[in-house]
Amino acid sequence: MKGKKYYLAAFSAFFIWGFFSLALKPLSGYPSVTILFYRVFFSVFLMSFINIIFRRKVLLTNWNYFKILAPERKKSVFFLTLGGSCILASNWFIFIYVVNHVSVKAGSLAYLICPILTTVLAFFILKEKLSSWQWLAVSISAFSCILLSLHDFHDIFYSLVVAASYALYLVSQRKNHELDKFLVLNIQLLFIAAILLPFYPNYSGAIPTAGLFYICLSCIVVFFTIIPLFLNLYALKGINSSSVGILMYINPIINFSLAIFHFNEKVTLLQIGSYFLILISIIIFNKKLIFLDKTKIASPKIADSK
Known part of the structure:
Protein backbone atom coordinates (compact mmCIF):
# COMPACT_ATOMS: atom_id res chain seq x y z
CA MET A 1 0.00 0.00 0.00
CA LYS A 2 1.44 3.33 -1.07
CA GLY A 3 2.14 5.47 1.98
CA LYS A 4 2.83 2.60 4.37
CA LYS A 5 6.26 3.99 5.18
CA TYR A 6 4.66 7.24 6.37
CA TYR A 7 2.26 5.36 8.64
CA LEU A 8 5.19 3.32 9.95
CA ALA A 9 7.16 6.51 10.65
CA ALA A 10 4.24 8.03 12.59
CA PHE A 11 3.63 4.77 14.48
CA SER A 12 7.32 4.48 15.38
CA ALA A 13 7.49 8.09 16.62
CA PHE A 14 4.57 7.72 19.01
CA PHE A 15 5.63 4.22 20.10
CA ILE A 16 9.02 5.65 21.12
CA TRP A 17 7.43 8.66 22.86
CA GLY A 18 5.27 6.30 24.90
CA PHE A 19 8.36 5.39 26.94
CA PHE A 20 9.47 9.01 27.48
CA SER A 21 8.55 8.98 31.17
CA LEU A 22 11.19 6.28 31.82
CA ALA A 23 13.95 8.79 31.01
CA LEU A 24 12.12 11.85 32.35
CA LYS A 25 10.86 10.66 35.73
CA PRO A 26 14.37 10.07 37.21
CA LEU A 27 14.97 13.80 36.69
CA SER A 28 11.93 14.89 38.73
CA GLY A 29 14.26 16.41 41.35
CA TYR A 30 15.45 19.01 38.83
CA PRO A 31 13.43 22.11 37.85
CA SER A 32 11.46 21.69 34.61
CA VAL A 33 13.16 24.72 33.05
CA THR A 34 16.62 23.20 33.73
CA ILE A 35 15.67 20.01 31.89
CA LEU A 36 14.27 22.10 29.03
CA PHE A 37 17.50 24.16 28.75
CA TYR A 38 19.75 21.14 28.50
CA ARG A 39 17.38 19.20 26.26
CA VAL A 40 17.30 22.03 23.72
CA PHE A 41 21.01 22.93 23.86
CA PHE A 42 22.23 19.34 23.56
CA SER A 43 19.76 18.64 20.73
CA VAL A 44 20.92 21.73 18.83
CA PHE A 45 24.57 20.81 19.21
CA LEU A 46 24.07 17.23 18.00
CA MET A 47 21.78 18.09 15.06
CA SER A 48 23.96 20.98 13.91
CA PHE A 49 27.03 18.73 14.06
CA ILE A 50 25.29 16.08 11.93
CA ASN A 51 24.08 18.62 9.36
CA ILE A 52 27.38 20.48 9.04
CA ILE A 53 29.67 17.45 8.96
CA PHE A 54 27.60 14.82 7.15
CA ARG A 55 24.86 16.69 5.25
CA ARG A 56 26.55 19.65 3.57
CA LYS A 57 25.14 18.75 0.16
CA VAL A 58 21.64 18.69 1.63
CA LEU A 59 22.19 22.11 3.19
CA LEU A 60 23.39 23.56 -0.13
CA THR A 61 20.55 21.96 -2.11
CA ASN A 62 17.91 23.27 0.26
CA TRP A 63 19.45 26.74 0.37
CA ASN A 64 19.46 26.96 -3.43
CA TYR A 65 15.87 25.72 -3.52
CA PHE A 66 14.78 28.27 -0.89
CA LYS A 67 16.37 31.12 -2.91
CA ILE A 68 14.22 30.38 -5.98
CA LEU A 69 10.94 30.16 -4.07
CA ALA A 70 8.35 32.87 -4.68
CA PRO A 71 8.49 35.70 -2.08
CA GLU A 72 5.11 34.73 -0.60
CA ARG A 73 6.17 31.12 -0.19
CA LYS A 74 9.45 32.22 1.42
CA LYS A 75 7.49 34.20 4.01
CA SER A 76 5.24 31.21 4.63
CA VAL A 77 8.20 28.85 5.18
CA PHE A 78 9.84 31.42 7.46
CA PHE A 79 6.80 31.97 9.70
CA LEU A 80 5.74 28.31 9.78
CA THR A 81 9.24 27.23 10.81
CA LEU A 82 9.81 29.88 13.49
CA GLY A 83 6.20 29.85 14.68
CA GLY A 84 6.41 26.07 15.03
CA SER A 85 9.54 26.58 17.15
CA CYS A 86 7.66 28.68 19.70
CA ILE A 87 4.76 26.22 19.86
CA LEU A 88 7.11 23.26 20.27
CA ALA A 89 9.11 24.94 23.05
CA SER A 90 5.91 25.68 24.96
CA ASN A 91 4.76 22.09 24.57
CA TRP A 92 8.05 20.69 25.84
CA PHE A 93 8.17 22.88 28.95
CA ILE A 94 4.58 22.22 29.97
CA PHE A 95 4.85 18.47 29.33
CA ILE A 96 8.03 18.20 31.45
CA TYR A 97 6.28 20.08 34.26
CA VAL A 98 3.15 17.92 34.07
CA VAL A 99 4.99 14.55 34.10
CA ASN A 100 7.37 15.50 36.92
CA HIS A 101 5.11 17.67 39.10
CA VAL A 102 1.49 16.65 38.38
CA SER A 103 1.37 12.99 37.34
CA VAL A 104 2.34 10.60 34.55
CA LYS A 105 -1.39 9.99 33.99
CA ALA A 106 -1.94 13.73 33.41
CA GLY A 107 0.71 13.68 30.69
CA SER A 108 -0.95 10.60 29.24
CA LEU A 109 -4.36 12.32 29.26
CA ALA A 110 -2.87 15.25 27.31
CA TYR A 111 -2.02 12.98 24.40
CA LEU A 112 -5.45 11.41 24.56
CA ILE A 113 -7.02 14.82 23.99
CA CYS A 114 -4.44 15.91 21.42
CA PRO A 115 -5.55 13.63 18.55
CA ILE A 116 -9.11 14.94 18.80
CA LEU A 117 -7.92 18.55 18.76
CA THR A 118 -5.55 17.77 15.87
CA THR A 119 -8.34 16.18 13.84
CA VAL A 120 -10.72 19.06 14.46
CA LEU A 121 -8.08 21.72 13.71
CA ALA A 122 -7.03 19.89 10.53
CA PHE A 123 -10.67 19.72 9.44
CA PHE A 124 -11.27 23.46 9.89
CA ILE A 125 -7.82 24.89 9.06
CA LEU A 126 -6.45 22.48 6.46
CA LYS A 127 -9.85 21.33 5.11
CA GLU A 128 -8.83 17.70 5.51
CA LYS A 129 -11.70 15.31 4.81
CA LEU A 130 -12.69 12.41 7.04
CA SER A 131 -14.84 9.40 6.25
CA SER A 132 -17.90 8.50 8.31
CA TRP A 133 -15.91 5.69 9.92
CA GLN A 134 -13.15 8.13 10.91
CA TRP A 135 -15.68 10.55 12.42
CA LEU A 136 -17.07 7.59 14.40
CA ALA A 137 -13.57 6.89 15.70
CA VAL A 138 -13.13 10.54 16.70
CA SER A 139 -16.49 10.47 18.50
CA ILE A 140 -15.52 7.35 20.45
CA SER A 141 -12.21 9.00 21.40
CA ALA A 142 -13.97 12.18 22.53
CA PHE A 143 -16.41 10.16 24.65
CA SER A 144 -13.49 8.28 26.25
CA CYS A 145 -11.72 11.53 27.15
CA ILE A 146 -14.92 12.90 28.70
CA LEU A 147 -15.12 9.78 30.88
CA LEU A 148 -11.51 10.26 31.96
CA SER A 149 -12.03 13.95 32.78
CA LEU A 150 -14.99 13.03 35.02
CA HIS A 151 -12.65 10.92 37.11
CA ASP A 152 -10.03 13.64 37.67
CA PHE A 153 -10.97 17.08 36.40
CA HIS A 154 -7.97 18.70 38.15
CA ASP A 155 -5.57 17.30 35.54
CA ILE A 156 -7.71 18.29 32.57
CA PHE A 157 -6.44 21.90 32.50
CA TYR A 158 -2.78 20.88 32.19
CA SER A 159 -3.70 18.19 29.71
CA LEU A 160 -5.63 20.62 27.51
CA VAL A 161 -2.72 23.06 27.32
CA VAL A 162 -0.22 20.33 26.40
CA ALA A 163 -2.65 18.84 23.88
CA ALA A 164 -3.54 22.15 22.22
CA SER A 165 0.11 23.18 21.82
CA TYR A 166 1.15 19.95 20.12
CA ALA A 167 -2.00 19.84 17.96
CA LEU A 168 -1.16 23.33 16.68
CA TYR A 169 2.41 22.24 15.97
CA LEU A 170 1.27 19.23 13.94
CA VAL A 171 -1.26 21.19 11.90
CA SER A 172 1.16 24.04 11.20
CA GLN A 173 3.95 21.70 10.08
CA ARG A 174 1.66 19.87 7.67
CA LYS A 175 1.90 22.97 5.46
CA ASN A 176 5.62 23.38 6.03
CA HIS A 177 6.78 20.87 3.44
CA GLU A 178 9.22 22.77 1.24
CA LEU A 179 12.53 21.89 2.88
CA ASP A 180 14.34 18.84 4.25
CA LYS A 181 12.64 17.75 7.47
CA PHE A 182 15.82 17.17 9.47
CA LEU A 183 17.03 20.62 8.48
CA VAL A 184 13.71 22.24 9.42
CA LEU A 185 13.85 20.57 12.83
CA ASN A 186 17.43 21.78 13.30
CA ILE A 187 16.41 25.37 12.47
CA GLN A 188 13.47 25.18 14.86
CA LEU A 189 15.66 23.96 17.70
CA LEU A 190 18.24 26.66 16.94
CA PHE A 191 15.51 29.28 17.20
CA ILE A 192 14.27 27.81 20.49
CA ALA A 193 17.84 27.83 21.81
CA ALA A 194 18.23 31.50 20.81
CA ILE A 195 15.04 32.34 22.74
CA LEU A 196 16.12 30.40 25.84
CA LEU A 197 19.77 31.49 25.94
CA PRO A 198 19.20 34.96 27.55
CA PHE A 199 17.23 33.29 30.37
CA TYR A 200 19.82 30.60 31.07
CA PRO A 201 22.10 32.56 33.49
CA ASN A 202 19.24 33.55 35.81
CA VAL A 222 18.56 11.16 20.96
CA PHE A 223 15.67 8.76 21.52
CA PHE A 224 12.89 11.08 22.68
CA THR A 225 13.65 14.28 20.76
CA ILE A 226 15.61 13.99 17.50
CA ILE A 227 14.52 10.54 16.27
CA PRO A 228 10.75 10.74 16.98
CA LEU A 229 10.42 14.39 15.93
CA PHE A 230 12.12 13.64 12.62
CA LEU A 231 9.89 10.57 12.09
CA ASN A 232 6.85 12.68 12.91
CA LEU A 233 7.73 15.43 10.43
CA TYR A 234 8.59 12.80 7.82
CA ALA A 235 5.19 11.13 8.29
CA LEU A 236 3.45 14.44 7.56
CA LYS A 237 4.92 14.28 4.04
CA GLY A 238 2.69 11.38 3.06
CA ILE A 239 -0.32 11.22 5.41
CA ASN A 240 -2.61 13.94 6.67
CA SER A 241 -2.61 15.54 10.11
CA SER A 242 -5.75 13.66 11.17
CA SER A 243 -4.13 10.27 10.61
CA VAL A 244 -0.96 11.31 12.44
CA GLY A 245 -3.15 12.65 15.23
CA ILE A 246 -5.05 9.40 15.69
CA LEU A 247 -1.83 7.35 15.69
CA MET A 248 -0.75 9.60 18.57
CA TYR A 249 -2.99 7.47 20.82
CA ILE A 250 -0.22 4.85 20.83
CA ASN A 251 1.78 7.22 23.06
CA PRO A 252 -0.71 7.59 25.96
CA ILE A 253 -1.71 3.91 25.89
CA ILE A 254 1.93 2.95 26.54
CA ASN A 255 2.30 5.83 28.99
CA PHE A 256 -0.83 4.75 30.87
CA SER A 257 0.49 1.17 31.07
CA LEU A 258 3.77 2.44 32.54
CA ALA A 259 1.87 4.54 35.08
CA ILE A 260 0.10 1.39 36.28
CA PHE A 261 2.77 -1.30 36.09
CA HIS A 262 6.01 0.66 36.53
CA PHE A 263 5.20 3.81 38.53
CA ASN A 264 2.39 2.12 40.53
CA GLU A 265 -0.10 4.96 40.09
CA LYS A 266 -3.67 4.08 41.08
CA VAL A 267 -6.23 3.50 38.33
CA THR A 268 -9.93 2.70 38.21
CA LEU A 269 -12.10 0.45 36.06
CA LEU A 270 -13.47 3.63 34.43
CA GLN A 271 -9.98 4.59 33.26
CA ILE A 272 -9.22 1.10 31.99
CA GLY A 273 -12.53 1.01 30.10
CA SER A 274 -11.84 4.46 28.59
CA TYR A 275 -8.44 3.42 27.30
CA PHE A 276 -9.95 0.26 25.84
CA LEU A 277 -12.46 2.39 23.91
CA ILE A 278 -9.59 4.51 22.63
CA LEU A 279 -7.81 1.39 21.38
CA ILE A 280 -10.99 0.47 19.47
CA SER A 281 -11.15 3.98 17.99
CA ILE A 282 -7.57 3.61 16.65
CA ILE A 283 -8.52 0.39 14.89
CA ILE A 284 -11.67 1.97 13.40
CA PHE A 285 -9.87 5.11 12.23
CA ASN A 286 -7.11 3.12 10.52
CA LYS A 287 -9.23 0.20 9.30
CA LYS A 288 -8.23 0.76 5.67
CA LEU A 289 -4.57 0.31 6.57
CA ILE A 290 -5.09 -2.48 9.10
CA PHE A 291 -7.28 -4.54 6.78
CA LEU A 292 -5.01 -3.95 3.76
CA ASP A 293 -7.31 -1.67 1.78
CA LYS A 294 -5.91 -0.88 -1.67
CA THR A 295 -6.87 2.79 -1.52
CA LYS A 296 -4.08 5.02 -2.74
CA ILE A 297 -2.73 7.73 -0.51
CA ALA A 298 -1.73 10.84 -2.39
CA SER A 299 1.32 12.60 -1.04
CA PRO A 300 2.33 16.16 -1.87
CA LYS A 301 5.50 16.92 -3.80
CA ILE A 302 8.19 17.96 -1.41
CA ALA A 303 11.71 19.21 -1.86
CA ASP A 304 13.50 16.81 0.46
CA SER A 305 16.65 14.74 0.43
CA LYS A 306 16.35 11.06 -0.45
Missing part, protein backbone atom coordinates in the same frame (compact mmCIF):
# COMPACT_ATOMS: atom_id res chain seq x y z
CA TYR A 203 16.99 30.49 35.64
CA SER A 204 19.24 27.49 35.02
CA GLY A 205 20.40 27.02 38.60
CA ALA A 206 23.58 25.12 39.46
CA ILE A 207 25.11 23.02 36.69
CA PRO A 208 24.07 19.38 37.30
CA THR A 209 26.94 17.14 38.35
CA ALA A 210 25.21 13.77 38.76
CA GLY A 211 26.04 11.22 36.08
CA LEU A 212 22.42 10.04 36.01
CA PHE A 213 21.31 13.48 34.80
CA TYR A 214 23.50 13.30 31.69
CA ILE A 215 22.67 9.65 30.99
CA CYS A 216 18.93 10.41 31.08
CA LEU A 217 19.46 13.63 29.15
CA SER A 218 21.34 11.78 26.39
CA CYS A 219 18.43 9.35 26.06
CA ILE A 220 15.96 12.25 25.98
CA VAL A 221 17.92 14.11 23.28
